[in-house]
Amino acid sequence: MGTDTELPPHVLIFPLPMQGHINSMLKLAELFCLANLHVTMLLSEYTHGRLLRHANIESRFSRYPGFRVATIPDGLPEDHPRVGERTMEIVMSLLKVGGAEFRKLMETTDALSDGGGRRRVSCLIMDGVLSFAVPVAEEMGIPFIYFRTVGACSFWANFCFKDVIEAGEVPLKGKDEGKYDYWKKEELDLMVTSVPGMEGYLRRRDLPAFCRARLESQKSEESSLPSSSFYEEDRSSISWLDSQPDKSVLYWAQVLVVMRPDSIVGDNKDNPIPAELEEGTKERGYLVGWVPQNEVLAHPSVGAFFTHSGWNSTLEGIAAGMPMICWPYFADQTINSRFVSDVWKVGLDMKDSCDRMIVERMVRDIMEVRRDEFLERALHMAELAKKAISEGGTSHTI
Incomplete structure (x- = not known):
């Protein structure tokens, strides 16, 4: 056991407990591990449990002895769905209890020093929403950096x-x-x-x-890619895609529809997917609960991506050279969708107007009428992205 100065720097990474935020921060953690830093990933107990059940986080990081996970509760009951319209309740609950839980963790573990097996935390990298961690970091003399998971x-x-x-x-x-x-x-x-x-x-x-x-x-x-998914991935979708013609499938919805198994919260929790939808997709579509998204986007039979325009999905669509139909929901998604359609010109923006006629027109536009136009620009953007992360590129790291 070396002295504190002989041990590698110790980075604490604290993401918001949501899928997209954890995806990007796990990738950041892996880069730090490759640089031989000690890394602690601070997750909510709930999301850590889902990652252990449905992702390959243990095998993925087993090659990095300096990586470990710490957890704190998010303040919600165990049976809370944490999805759909109730997603923001995660944020509100964590903002309420997170400050006290974070302080308790840092004080009882001497800033996660592992009894001298690693340095006390040298730097805190936290999600931009989690400002309650700042007073604790300041009191302990720990430098901190906000990490924004938006474009x-x-x-x-x-x-x-x-x-x-x-x-x-x-x-x-x-x-x-x-x-x-x-x-x-x-x-x-x-x-x-x-x-x-x-x-x-x-x-x-x-x-x-x-x-x-x-x-x-x-x-x-x-x-008055490696997987960081919270949900079990249905790999049967890849076999189905193998049987489809090139560029013939719209990923969201011939139609691959992905509906997170607990993303619809209603009275019929045992089977939340309407029977009409299941029946209507049997001949020309494939309805699944969760898929390996990067693998699906890279599949030659997929011709377009119907997306909510979160930054993770937007980047993954661009990297795959995939034209996109954007149906944003909240947060940064509305601006991302505008850039996809009017700045990068690799897709269509469907915000604020999405009746069935508009959906049909946009699908035909991107899959048939203007297919070559969108595909050419999307492939050009993919090439720019590839150059950016290659050696000498503007986003190259290690």
């Missing part, structure tokens, strides 16, 4: 939000009668001019969803 396009737009407000471009006014849940189409389509570098394509409808909703208090007053 630069979204981060820059949010960074400039004060200027957007001062320019009067938000809040949105809504209909003349003042109803907050209806917006004038012409107002939503106005360009945002106060974010430098985005003046030509960023619209008000591309801003985060909270710009189009009143504060909850106001509403109340008025209404």
